Amino acid sequence: MPALKKAALAVTSAALLSAFVVTPASAAGGDDDAPKPPSNMSQVGGAQLGRSGTQVNLMAGAPVLPKDLTGRSWMVSDAESGKVLAAHNAHWRLPPASTLKMLFADTLLDDPALQPKTREYTVKDEDLADLGEGSSLVGIKEDLSYTVHDLWLGVFLRSGNDAVHVLASMYGGVPKTVQAMRDRAVELQALDTNVVSPDGYDAPEQVSSAYDLSLFARDGLQNADFREYCSTATAQFPGEKKKGKKRETFGIQNTNRLLTGADGVTAYKGIAGVKNGYTTHAGNTFTGVAERDGKVLLVTVMNPSSDETHAVYKEAARLLDWGFAAHSKVTPVGELVPPKSAVVGEGSDTEGAGKGAEADTAGGKGDHGPDRAAQAAAATDGSSGAGIALGIAGGVLVLLAGAVFLVNRRWPLPDLMRRRPRP
Helix, strand or coil: CCHHHHHHHHHHHHHHHHHCCCCCHHHHCCCCCCCCCCCCCCCCCCHHHHCCCEECEECCCCCCCCCCCCEEEEEEEECCCCEEEEEECCCCCECCHHHHHHHHHHHHCCCHHHCCCCCEEECCHHHHCCCCCCCCCCCCCCCCEEEHHHHHHHHHHHCCHHHHHHHHHHHCCHHHHHHHHHHHHHHCCCCCCECCCCCCCCCCCCEECHHHHHHHHHHHCCCHHHHHHHCCCEEEEECCCCCCCCCCEEEEECCCHHHHCCCCCCCCCCEEEEEEEEECCCEEEEEEEEEECCEEEEEEEEEECCCCCCHHHHHHHHHHHHHHHHCCCEECCEECCCCCCCCCCCCCCCCCCCCCCCCCCCCCCCCCCHHHHHHHHHCCCCCECCCCCCCCCCCCCCCCCCCCCCCCCCCCCCCCCCCCCCC
């Protein structure tokens, strides 16, 4: 094709795309003093994702986006195919709060230092010495022992920074954990993310993005243990131990209100995790996964400005409703890229997609097959919930020898919603 004709087609395509860029009225106005997204953001996952404002390519008959979206950044995508259905400032680097714990879990869950899940660890004073003031806590006490399973329940259900720091100590310390999380973010091509504190507590230059948080959730959901913990609504946690008596326990409930239906938030039909967060600088943040009619969607919302009570959950629910209704009626605005270690098909234009790298025969994340699923189920005494939302019928992302992972290949989350009923 002559170069001039190619250029003309490129201009036409760009014009057509820009015609579908929509900025909801609630996002278009607002406080003139509010932070503005940078004009040049990352284009990982596609050029359109690097643009500021709302990006959506509506086809005929597609429902319009909800008008009452106030998040500084948000994104809704297909968890299996990786196609991004719509986004708003997807690569804006913002404080992530406790949604960063998804990366913490994705990095450490399979590490030998934290195996098996029944391993007990006695907490030392120094393990809890550097907790940030006002940290969310599950209630871990020095000189008491906890299993690795207990600690992960504390991380996911109560967003316990104390549980994060104890697990980090078991792994080798906070500095080692931070470096491992940074390395994992690079492997996942989550290049908007800079980890300073493993628990997501406010720290200078600690940032992530709606795009990166979606990558963390999607990768974490390939892990049976991750799916178990992020979908557990309630559990019993070890308490005080008095001499001559059986150790006490107390109930904990997941802080994800779309999962539990707590505090006046309606539980979302089909929700199965993932993680919420809040700090002074981050505001409210949330990443969720839900299934409906065979479709599995991820949504991330960061720092909504609405005065509506529990706005982050309600805006996430509206985006999920829209995504399920619009799924086949939009042209994707980008995609969630695969890890760098996965082989990318020839001809992909995904930035930094890791061409030529060899695929790990187990998806690059350890053994996530049926044996791990059975172990997860066996270790959940006292857990209930929206329950273990993601029962596992078989291995996930287990690639045959010599097989390759292509950008457009579906990334299945089997039996996503084979769940225990809510209590």
